[in-house]
Amino acid sequence: MGLVTANLAISLDGFTAGPGQSLEQPFGAGAEALTAWMFETDRPGREQDAHLLGVLHANTGAHIMGRHMFGPGRGAWDDGWTGWWGTEPPYHAPVFVLTHHPREPLPMAGGTVFEFVTDGIGAALDRALAAAGEQDVEIAGGAATVRQYLRAGLLDELVLHLVPVTLGAGERLWDGVDAAMEPVEVIASPTVTHLRYRIARPD
Amino acid sequence: MGLVTANLAISLDGFTAGPGQSLEQPFGAGAEALTAWMFETDRPGREQDAHLLGVLHANTGAHIMGRHMFGPGRGAWDDGWTGWWGTEPPYHAPVFVLTHHPREPLPMAGGTVFEFVTDGIGAALDRALAAAGEQDVEIAGGAATVRQYLRAGLLDELVLHLVPVTLGAGERLWDGVDAAMEPVEVIASPTVTHLRYRIARPD
16 A cells, blocks of 8 residues: 655745635745745756656655645536646546535546545545555645644655745644654755655554 | 854744743753754764764854853852853853843853853844854854844854654744745754755845
């Protein structure tokens, strides 16, 4: 069986999003730095970031995401909402969406199939692990969903992209999380430090 | 002129001490992990931590510390308090102690001289820079003193020892600090990740 993983960009002061998250600003105010490192990785000095992005999902067989990451309010879903990613989403694997709104599976071009899970994070994980087989399950986000899995002790690995800025306010990843982790890999770039942690699962 | 540096152990959730700091528990409750990595570095797997500790102060010519790091309440000072470190403190250089309590310089064995500065962090820095010459000035701590220098834009480099635990409560390094930094070196060990940041000084 594969691992249960997640990766998140986080500021020095522990925020995964700034204040005032909205559809227009999914990472909140002032939080552009949290995502900026993912772009223009073909420039000089960005080799480590490009490498990291290349290997990050190399062994991922299924994804889980919260409903806000899939779409806006329920009304849009009823109108045939198919996610933020157009006709060919970048997942190329089953994606289990946590929701209270039952819906038939939604196959997309390129191998992504959105499946809608209404009976909680444990049930979603069971289905994702079965779908992933020997490969890993990624908790794709958002941060609130990753935190749910962290709090429940269901995560095996967490990759943090430590962005060297402070945000001062916003959503704190670690609120209510009691964790002791083992650093297993660090990829250091001049832009961001990528920290891979193994998490001890409760017995 | 040298750089103004500091180094601090910090938890994943951004605490440099747990709650309930006291003379008996200078790092607060539950914060043993913040300091544990500094010990037993002669064991297998601890080579990077030993290396880091060896080079951390190789170019330090003077130190600055807050009064709590030098000693307990003022009464003990009047009684001839000479710091926590015995007759030969590990600094081997001038140490400027921020205090409201004037006192003559206190030379110790091994080259440490405690000097007491009553006119603020800027004056202490000026004196420390003059004493250090071409070498660096280290803001030795505690975290509140480092934060004062961070907030004032007076720090050039900050080394964080990122300890892979959460504390949940305590003293947050980044409260009120608006910083953008550049990662310049990472020393990764199986125990702790040592992150060296360069801080842009305001013009």
